[in-house]
Amino acid sequence: MLRSVWTKTLWEGRNGIVLWSVALAGVSLMYALFYPSINQESFAQAMESFPEALMLAFGWDDLTSAAGYLGSTVFGLLAPILMIVFAIGLGTRAIAGDEEAGTLDLLLAHPVSRARVVLERALALAVSLTVATLAVFGAIVAARGVAELDALSVGAIAAASLHLLLLALTFGTLALALGAIGGSRSLALSGAAIVAVLGYFGNTIARQVDATRWLATLSPFRYYEGGAPLRNGLQVGDATVLLVASALFVAVAVVALGRRDVGA
């Protein structure tokens, strides 16, 4: 566990990984088990009385189907929010947090290159997020049989989970890159959080109006749920966009940290 920077980072973050995974699994399980009470005629009728624009804005357009329900609850709101918060926290800590705490100094004085530190920290971020994503995936697959969710294939749940992982990875690597550029925890944290909030509302609001629909293409959320992976399976193009964006942020982090003074 102590041989390399990334295993050490994971080892130190093990408590966080476990806690977030348990929380994510718990929330997912809770919502999935709640589905049978919504999957009823009376609930569908009640939903018809809501204004359509509101339903669309919150993605509640199809709340009674298994895919619609999980798409607007677990995958629509809670899991992405929790995953993004977890990812931004990890991404911020990866460089900026370590630098502000004064601990990056000692590491970089050892025979490891700055590029290697960034890459290994990004790897640790990806592994941590994968574990948390597997917790969501596992919880929903486990609830599938008992909660009348068998209309969903395991493959569809896996596809939605993969999109979830890539969305979180995008924001995590963004925070990492901002931290590598500025060396400031608050800048990395607030920068990535602002992009997340703007991205979320940009995606849901912009797509309702033809004139602003193109704006949604700038939002990571468009590539997360735009192709409805829970219904349509893995969206290779969308997933690639998120993966390329993450890789780009890591590359920016490598270049930025390589060019500047550390801890100055």
Added chain:
Amino acid sequence: MQHANRLVIELTGVVKRYGRDTTEPPHRAHALEPHTNGPTGAPLRARALDGVDLQVRAGEIFGFLGPNGAGKTTTIRLLLDLLRPTLGKVRVFGQDPRSAGPALRRRIGYLPGDVRVGTRQSAHELLTHLGQLRGGVSDARIRSLAERLGLDLRAPIRRLSKGNRQKVGLIQAFMHDPELLVLDEPTSGLDPLLQREFLAMVREASDRGRTVFMSSHVLSEVEQVADRTGIIRDGHLVAVESVDELRTRAVRRVEVVFGHDLPDGAFSEVSGLEGAEVHGRTLRGRLTGPADSFVKAAARHEVVSFLAADPDLEELFFTYYAERGGRHAA
């Protein structure tokens, strides 16, 4: 010492400026010259080092002296490529720290000025990890150093005192027996017994042909081990001297109590003694250079007590400034 004349550290015309960054840690911020305005009215960037030339030879113990904030830490961080010079050339083992990268740092042991490792892990875990990053350091080596400095390896690092964190820092700097030790204020937080142990470790490293570059703001500790010392203040290297030379320049406050009242003007003609004041049986003054004539003059009377304080670094700097016609007078 077959490489006695090889240069291990070479700084040529090194200037380092920091950006006007409000996040600058205070310990560095107060080090800087006051902000002055450039021709355009824009504040010039603060200057931490202002044209430093310095050479350290292989096998040497070099003491780097200066008050807090003089530029010692900046110089040290330049050697490890944590900072890059604004102007000038930095060479360690003849290589540029920036381009030589990890291969060069493998040969260096570094003790940061403030050892900070904020984790739950034990000291043993951290030291093993840092050893692995260096390609592996034997457990026996870590344990023997810990035993020597009296460090409990099982204790979680976060709960260690300043002194114990300093021990962790020293162990990781020494454990791979590096060719060059770069130590920033190595004795801060160590009690006198451990300071002595540390100085012994430095001497042993030197006996094995290692080069040691250590900073301090305390003259007496550098004096005990160093071959040569560089004196830095406000980003200027004021002087590089052998320790013997430094000792002859050092100003010591002396206070002698005699067994009887002293006649008027008893010590007014003693060479090296300045500002002599006699109050009844007590003589106070500042002694510079060889103490011989003062001691012999005192010996003519009955001496009850004799006190010579540690040389004061500020006073030492003052003698250099005075000599230079106050060019850098503060």
